[in-house]
Amino acid sequence: MKKKSGLLLILAWLAGxxxxxxxxxxxxxxxxRFGSLIVLFAVMSEYVxxxxxxxxxxxxxxxxxxxDDIPDLSPSKWHRKKVLLSHVTIVLGTLIWGFxxxxxx
Numbered sequence: 001m002k003k004k005s006g007l008l009l010i011l012a013w014l015a016g017x018x019x020x021x022x023x024x025x026x027x028x029x030x031x032x033r034f035g036s037l038i039v040l041f042a043v044m045s046e047y048v049x050x051x052x053x054x055x056x057x058x059x060x061x062x063x064x065x066x067x068d069d070i071p072d073l074s075p076s077k078w079h080r081k082k083v084l085l086s087h088v089t090i091v092l093g094t095l096i097w098g099f100x101x102x103x104x105x
Contacts, residue, residue, distance in 0.1 A: 041089075
C-alpha cells in the first residue's frame with residue numbers, strides 16, 4: 001500500500017511532463033488537459049496515504065490493553081513528506097488544468 005502512493009505521485013509528475021511536452025510541441029491545450037490527470041493521480045495518492053495511515057492507527061490501537069499507555073501514533077517523516085508532496089501536486093495540477101494552455105502561450 002505504501003509503495004502505491006509513491007507510484008501514483010510519480011505517475012502524476014510524469015503526466016505533467018508528458019503534457020508539457022505535448023503542449024510545447026503540438027498544442028498548448030494538451031498541457032491543460034494533462035492537468036486533469038495530474039490531479040487524478042495526486043488525489044488517488046492522497047486517498048491511499050490517508051487509508052493506509054488510518055489502517056495503521058487502528059491496528060496499533062487494537063493491540064493496546066486497557067492498562068497500557070497509548071503508543072506513539074504519529075506518522076513517519078517520510079509519510080508526512082509524501083502527504084505534503086500530494087498536496088502540492090494537487091494544487092499545481094489544478095492550476096495547470098485551469099490555466100495550462102495560457103501558461104505556455
